[in-house]
Amino acid sequence: MILVKYVIGISLAALTLFSCNNEESLQRYLVDRQDDDSFLKIDIAASLLQTDSNSLSQEEKDILETVKKINVVAFPLNGENDAQYEGKKQELKNIISQDKYKTLMKFGSNSKGATLKYLGEEDAISEIIVFASDDEKGFALFRLLGDNMRPDQMIKLMNSIEKGDLDVSKLSSIGGLFDM
Numbered sequence: 513m514i515l516v517k518y519v520i521g522i523s524l525a526a527l528t529l530f531s532c533n534n535e536e537s538l539q540r541y542l543v544d545r546q547d548d549d550s551f552l553k554i555d556i557a558a559s560l561l562q563t564d565s566n567s568l569s570q571e572e573k574d575i576l577e578t579v580k581k582i583n584v585v586a587f588p589l590n591g592e593n594d595a596q597y598e599g600k601k602q603e604l605k606n607i608i609s610q611d612k613y614k615t616l617m618k619f620g621s622n623s624k625g626a627t628l629k630y631l632g633e634e635d636a637i638s639e640i641i642v643f644a645s646d647d648e649k650g651f652a653l654f655r656l657l658g659d660n661m662r663p664d665q666m667i668k669l670m671n672s673i674e675k676g677d678l679d680v681s682k683l684s685s686i687g688g689l690f691d692m
Contacts, residue, residue, distance in 0.1 A: 536607050538641065538655065545585050550593055550600075554584040558658070572672050575665040579658040586652035601651050608643055608653075616663060623647040630663070637661040 545551045558579040568576065587593075587600055613629040620626055624646035631639035640661060645651035656666075 536603075538607050538653075541604065541607055542583050542585055542655070550587060550596070552584075552586040552588060552652075554582075556582050558582060558656075568672060572668060575669050578661045578665065579656050579669075581657045583655040583657070584652065586650060588650040589648065597647075597650065601645055604643065604651070604653060608641055613641060624649075632661075635660075635662055637663070640666060 542553075546553060558576060558581060587597065589597055608627070608629055613631055616628040616630055618625065618627045624644075626642060626644040629641045629643070630637045631641075636659075638658065638661070640656040640658075642654040643651070644654075
């Protein structure tokens with residue numbers, strides 16, 4: 513009986529060690545940056561974007577309801593942190609280049625651009641990631657968490673933002689970082 517307890521204990525310990533994944537996750541990256549003053553950070557619930565002043569159609573409101581939370585982290589260049597920029601940008605690029613993140617779109621040039629990635633299935637996306645960088649201004653990562661988001665719906669939502677139908681003033685401190 514004592515031998516069985518030891519075998520079970522050792523098996524559980526071994527299982528725990530082997531199940532640990534050393535690959536850095538985007539969630540861990542965002543949590544680790546919360547106390548780093550070189551980054552701008554914004555975490556907002558999507559419900560805060562739904563106000564009475566929004567002139568959204570019912571379809572657009574339904575699309576917005578699929579978004580649950582928005583995390584934004586940005587590393588603006590300020591002349592003092594130029595030496596750290598490439599390393600921090602590469603660290604984030606390594607995380608989002610993992611196979612689990614599927615690419616929807618990339619655009620830009622060598623010095624600035626953006627990448628749109630997602631996690632989940634094409635018709636049921638759970639996470640959308642937008643990584644934008646500009647070698648003169650810095651980089652930013654926008655992470656939208658939700659349930660059953662779809663790319664075509666997100667495009668409609670972006671059009672609503674461009675038309676001014678949706679209040680995104682809470683993101684304005686980071687929005688001015690990139691003019692693409």
